[in-house]
Amino acid sequence: MTARETNPNFMNGVPELLILKLLQKEEMYGYEIVQALRNRTDAVIAVGEGVVYPVLHSLERDKALKSRRKIVNGRSRIYYMITPAGLRRFADLSETWTNLAVAIQQMLTGAQYDKAFS
Amino acid sequence: MTARETNPNFMNGVPELLILKLLQKEEMYGYEIVQALRNRTDAVIAVGEGVVYPVLHSLERDKALKSRRKIVNGRSRIYYMITPAGLRRFADLSETWTNLAVAIQQMLTGAQYDKAFS
DNA sequence: AATTATACCTAGTGATTCAAGGTATATGTC
């Protein structure tokens, strides 16, 4: 058996990344996030509430977000805002994503430089 | 309940995409593919054999690939080559991936055009 | 009065990746 060194579930974590990105600009509530993602990506990214709410809860559990309840128009909303830990997490995820996207793009466009020389 | 219309597991299928890409240029065998992915992406994408072999089998089951056994240096290898169906599948996956990557990149770089007017 | 939109939630399923094994032969090293 050779050494393994793979990446832990390298394709996941994008909803988390995008949510953290949105919350960097302003506090938002779950329902709002669901629609923001849909609208701002032309429905290319259309994650439902079943994805967003659990991610929000898990991020809050990890202290990457905090929340406060707020009544607007007689409706109870839970606004989430990002913490310093959340910012760090965003930076990590963001870098990981970028590396991945670049690597895939290079593969697809066929960038040839086998680097057998190092 | 509102209409849902999400995308089925929108983050997956990248190993499949990359394998199809590699096989577009030349026939390859599983072990070779594992290392090619690692080498050509500087280990950013390091999927193990436990990912590659099942994907190859499933693609062959779907007639996207066909295979032939070949003995080289007394070693038995199974070479895979892409079929017309595989080319179509690649085109689909490739487009899906590109759309996704563009959407995410726009979100991350903060392209503002809320398109509340349509 | 009934439907739609807002706003929260979770349980269960399914797809897929990852870790960790297993088999067998060839090659290189001590």
Add this chain to the structure above:
DNA sequence: GACATATACCTTGAATCACTAGGTATAATT
């Protein structure tokens, strides 16, 4: 000859995570 490493195939089981499909409740619209 003995041993480790590299090549080359494979699968099982756990974990992750997104998706489906529900559920509750209030406000606004028809």
